[in-house]
Amino acid sequence: MGFAQRQMPEFDGSPTCVELLVPILAECYEQTGFTRKDIGFWCSGSSDYLAGRSFSFVSAVDAIGVLPPVNESHVEMDAAWALYEAWIKIQTGEVDTALVYGFGKSSAGVLRRTLALQLDPYTMTPLWPDTVSLAGLQARAGIDAGVWDEQAMAGVVNRSLTDAEKNEYAIRKGGSSVDELLARPMYADPLRKHDCAPVTDGAAAIVLAAGERAYDATERPAWISGFAHSADALQLGGRDLTRSPSAARAGEAAGLDGVELAELHAPFSHQELILRRELDLGDDVRINPSGGALVSNPMFTSGLNRIGEAARRVWDGSASRVLGHATSGPALQQNLVCTMEGRV
Amino acid sequence: MARTLQAPVTVAFDYTRSTGPVLGRFFTGLRDGVIVGGRTSSGRVLVPPPEFDPDTHEQTTDFVEVSTVGTVTAWSWCPEPVAGQPLDRPFAWVQVKLDGADGTLLHALDVPSPDDVETGMRVQVRWAGERVGAITDISCFEAVPVVEQRAPASVVETPEDAQGAATDPVTGIITPVELDYLYAASPEESAFYRGLEEGRIIGQRCPVCHKVYVPPRSACPVDGVATTDEVELGHTGTVTTFCIVNVPFLGQKITPPYVSAYVLLDGADIAFLHLILDIPAEEVRMGMRVEAVWKPREEWGTTIENISHFRPTGEPDADFETYKVHL
Numbered sequence: 001m002g003f004a005q006r007q008m009p010e011f012d013g014s015p016t017c018v019e020l021l022v023p024i025l026a027e028c029y030e031q032t033g034f035t036r037k038d039i040g041f042w043c044s045g046s047s048d049y050l051a052g053r054s055f056s057f058v059s060a061v062d063a064i065g066v067l068p069p070v071n072e073s074h075v076e077m078d079a080a081w082a083l084y085e086a087w088i089k090i091q092t093g094e095v096d097t098a099l100v101y102g103f104g105k106s107s108a109g110v111l112r113r114t115l116a117l118q119l120d121p122y123t124m125t126p127l128w129p130d131t132v133s134l135a136g137l138q139a140r141a142g143i144d145a146g147v148w149d150e151q152a153m154a155g156v157v158n159r160s161l162t163d164a165e166k167n168e169y170a171i172r173k174g175g176s177s178v179d180e181l182l183a184r185p186m187y188a189d190p191l192r193k194h195d196c197a198p199v200t201d202g203a204a205a206i207v208l209a210a211g212e213r214a215y216d217a218t219e220r221p222a223w224i225s226g227f228a229h230s231a232d233a234l235q236l237g238g239r240d241l242t243r244s245p246s247a248a249r250a251g252e253a254a255g256l257d258g259v260e261l262a263e264l265h266a267p268f269s270h271q272e273l274i275l276r277r278e279l280d281l282g283d284d285v286r287i288n289p290s291g292g293a294l295v296s297n298p299m300f301t302s303g304l305n306r307i308g309e310a311a312r313r314v315w316d317g318s319a320s321r322v323l324g325h326a327t328s329g330p331a332l333q334q335n336l337v338c339t340m341e342g343r344v
Numbered sequence: 345m346a347r348t349l350q351a352p353v354t355v356a357f358d359y360t361r362s363t364g365p366v367l368g369r370f371f372t373g374l375r376d377g378v379i380v381g382g383r384t385s386s387g388r389v390l391v392p393p394p395e396f397d398p399d400t401h402e403q404t405t406d407f408v409e410v411s412t413v414g415t416v417t418a419w420s421w422c423p424e425p426v427a428g429q430p431l432d433r434p435f436a437w438v439q440v441k442l443d444g445a446d447g448t449l450l451h452a453l454d455v456p457s458p459d460d461v462e463t464g465m466r467v468q469v470r471w472a473g474e475r476v477g478a479i480t481d482i483s484c485f486e487a488v489p490v491v492e493q494r495a496p497a498s499v500v501e502t503p504e505d506a507q508g509a510a511t512d513p514v515t516g517i518i519t520p521v522e523l524d525y526l527y528a529a530s531p532e533e534s535a536f537y538r539g540l541e542e543g544r545i546i547g548q549r550c551p552v553c554h555k556v557y558v559p560p561r562s563a564c565p566v567d568g569v570a571t572t573d574e575v576e577l578g579h580t581g582t583v584t585t586f587c588i589v590n591v592p593f594l595g596q597k598i599t600p601p602y603v604s605a606y607v608l609l610d611g612a613d614i615a616f617l618h619l620i621l622d623i624p625a626e627e628v629r630m631g632m633r634v635e636a637v638w639k640p641r642e643e644w645g646t647t648i649e650n651i652s653h654f655r656p657t658g659e660p661d662a663d664f665e666t667y668k669v670h671l
Contacts, residue, residue, distance in 0.1 A: 012347045014530035018562040022570045036568055052355050052525035062561050065568025109525045113426040117521065121359065122367050123392045123479045126519050128428035129450060133437040136420025137450075141439075144418065144463050189421035189458040233398055237439060237448035238390050241418070 001217040002028040002099075002207030003308035007169045007296040010107040011201035014059075015051030017103035020203040021063035028099065028207050032217035036065055039207075040095030042072040043086045044102060045079030045300045049117055051108035060103060071095065078102065079204065080265075080303030080326030080336050086208055087227050096210040103203035104299035111199050111299065118329060120234050131330070132196055135268040136188045138241040138331045142270055143190055147242045150190065153269040154181040157194045157294060160269075164291030171296045172198050194294070197267035202298030206308050222314035222322070222340040226254030229326075229336035236331060247278040247325070247335035254323075254337040261286040261313050262323040263306035267293045271332055275325060279337070289313065303327065307338050314342045349534040349646055356522040363515055366395045366404045371514040373409070375477035379469070381410045381445050390447035392479075411443035412469040413488060418448075421458040427522070430484045436461045440485060452484040460487070477514030532560040535574060537646035543638060547612055549573040555613040559648075579636040581609040581654070582662040584670050588625045601625045607634060607654055608670050615670050618648075622655035631661040 004027035006020050013019045029035055042064055046057045053059070057074045064070065075082045079102025086098035112130040119125050142148045155178055162175030172194075187193045207217070214221040230246035230253070232239055239245075262281055266272035276287065290309040293302050303326020310324040321341045328334040363371055366382065370392045373380035382393025382404040393404050418439045425432055430452035438461070439448035454470065455461045466488040475481040529537060532548050536559050539546035547558030548571035555564065556575050564571055586605035603625050606615035620628050622637070634654040644650045 012528070014348070014528055014533065014562065016530070016562075019530060019570070022563050022568070025568065049523070052353055052523060052527055059561075062563040062565040063568055065564065065566055067566040105528075108527065109523055110426055113428075114523060116428075121361060121519060122363065122517060123370075124450060125521070126428075126479050126517075127430055127451065128426060129437060130422070130426055130429070133420050133422050137418045137437055137439055140420055140463070141418045186421070186458070188423060191420070233394070235390070235392070235394060235447075236450055237392075238388075238394060238398060 001221050002031040004028050005204035007200050007202035007298050009171050011105050015053035015105045016056045016059040017203045018063045024205050028205050032207050039099045041089045041098040043082040043100050045075045045082040046103050047076050051105040078300050078303035078326050090210045096213045098208040101205035102301040102304050105201045106199050106299045107201050132188045134330045136191050139190050139270040141241040148273045154178040156269040156272045160291045160294040164295035167291045170291045195269040197293045197297030200296045200298040204301035204304050222311035225341045226339040228253030231334040244274050244278045244332040250335045250337040251279040254339045258321045259323045261319040263310040265293050265303045265306045265326045267297050347531050348528040350528045353525050353527040359519045366393050368514050371477040374481040375475045379410050381408045388446040391445045391449045410445045414440040414442035416465045417441050419461050454484045454486050478517050530562045532562050536560050540650045541646045545577045547575045549575050557614050558612045578610045581607045582667050583632040584608050584615045584667045603628045619653040621653040633657045633659040
């Protein structure tokens with residue numbers, strides 16, 4: 001029922017992002033009318049590898065106020081997975097409200113290099129394969145196989161940059177045309193810079209509530225109707241990079257019938273094409289009205305933002321059944337799908 | 345002036361990992377100049393061998409030696425290599441299907457430009473000068489010279505040549521990991537360190553509970569609100585608790601025994617860690633009143649090390665009641 005976000009190219013502040021989280025949480029309280037005393041469970045997503053501060057998630061809890069002690073947890077993943085944990089917690093009946101947040105200061109290091117640490121530590125990390133290069137291999141595989149082409153990739157970028165003009169949190173915006181985008185130089189052939197999400201700092205939070213509790217906060221909550229995540233094998237050489245079976249499994253488990261709008265976490269343009277195929281999203285499904293991850297991709301909240309952006313469309317009545325997706329790992333290895341709906 | 349103080353920081357660790365039998369076999373092969381794949385239950389040969397079968401989840405036991413020559417199945421250009429990558433000049437990342445394998449191996453291809461690589465091109469292993477049993481024993485891949493398309497790959501020293509010890513199986517790898525950051529203090533910490541540079545100790549006060557935190561925190565951990573008010577503190581305080589350091593460790597600057605203590609500065613609500621010197625270690629006690637001893641002004645920087653240590657003031661000990669909630 002609540003969602004707040006901040007994004008910027010470089011955050012002039014600490015790796016714990018406490019200074020960002022305090023106003024974000026205040027915004028969540030204002031949206032819902034809840035105070036922190038109303039929150040039954042807290043869960044965050046972050047990683048110390050991002051900015052080099054040990055136990056940053058322990059420091060970050062200052063932002064939520066933890067004396068007397070609170071019911072709190074953390075995942076070393078995008079906060080979309082923290083949202084999953086909170087949703088499970090609510091399903092158990094132990095709590096009926098939760099606040100989920102994530103934060104990350106990607107600009108403190110060399111993000112595409114740091115992310116080599118999420119790869120197989122024996123046969124991949126010692127080579128330091130960077131995120132952009134791995135995505136480039138995936139894009140190449142699809143181009144060579146004729147599954148997509150550069151025009152389709154540029155089409156994704158152009159729509160994203162155009163939609164970003166209406167998103168105050170986008171750090172890259174301004175659509176032009178497919179031809180203009182294709183005229184720009186290659187960067188990591190076959191990727192141009194606009195095919196790759198910008199390095200982004202940021203934080204975000206979402207408020208969950210169960211049953212009648214939700215109506216305390218809003219007249220039109222976005223009800224979670226399905227929630228699932230799945231992962232593919234870590235070794236890239238054993239799977240078809242043009243597919244994402246884990247995305248398809250997560251989508252099937254969450255239930256995709258009647259989805260009108262999808263916010264897809266695709267940090268590289270071709271990955272949106274893969275996801276649309278795996279989630280069987282037809283041309284009538286509105287994709288990424290926020291502009292998606294290509295216009296701002298804060299590590300550890302970009303997936304959470306997709307769910308928040310999708311939920312907003314239910315709140316404002318512009319959609320009645322929506323999907324938020326999050327990814328993690330190399331080349332769409334891990335995927336999460338959260339479907340939400342408005343109920344009359 | 346930037347809002348925050350920033351400094352470069354490097355985090356480094358050599359990860360030592362046991363390989364287990366499957367990857368051990370693969371790395372032993374690399375050390376000996378051969379590439380070993382694993383056959384899965386579906387009959388596919390994957391390189392590196394998966395530790396467990398993707399379908400049956402049984403441990404991989406069927407090993408197959410594959411060629412050191414293969415075909416590029418996908419590539420991407422790496423225009424700006426990052427530290428630790430196989431090559432320090434622009435190169436191509438490739439997935440190579442080695443002859444005899446069904447899956448692909450990820451590695452670098454040494455070519456001068458993206459015009460020199462294409463899907464389907466034939467490439468071969470370039471071995472590292474010294475092989476230790478790691479993925480980096482493959483220095484990178486290189487194009488197979490056109491005139492030698494049918495010739496065997498580069499000749500390598502066999503374990504027999506290398507004599508004795510090298511025939512032991514590889515059981516572990518060491519992977520050095522080093523990450524460079526530009527580390528920023530929070531705005532409140534920055535004010536604290538800038539204050540220290542001027543010989544002042546600055547904390548932050550919570551606007552709700554009025555507790556004073558030093559070193560400062562950006563938010564009050566009790567109330568979850570920004571600590572908005574700066575507070576300058578005195579340079580005297582009370583030892584709340586302490587320990588006597590008797591154990592030598594790497595980087596130790598003072599000869600043990602010495603005392604490391606929590607000092608609650610007058611006016612603060614949280615104690616911070618510092619040294620207690622100028623008194624025999626066995627005489628340090630809870631409640632002892634102490635004062636900051638500053639280094640000479642010309643040595644000051646934006647660091648807590650401006651305060652060399654704390655020493656006894658000679659005042660009577662503080663009453664336990666005055667600091668018991670800070671233990």
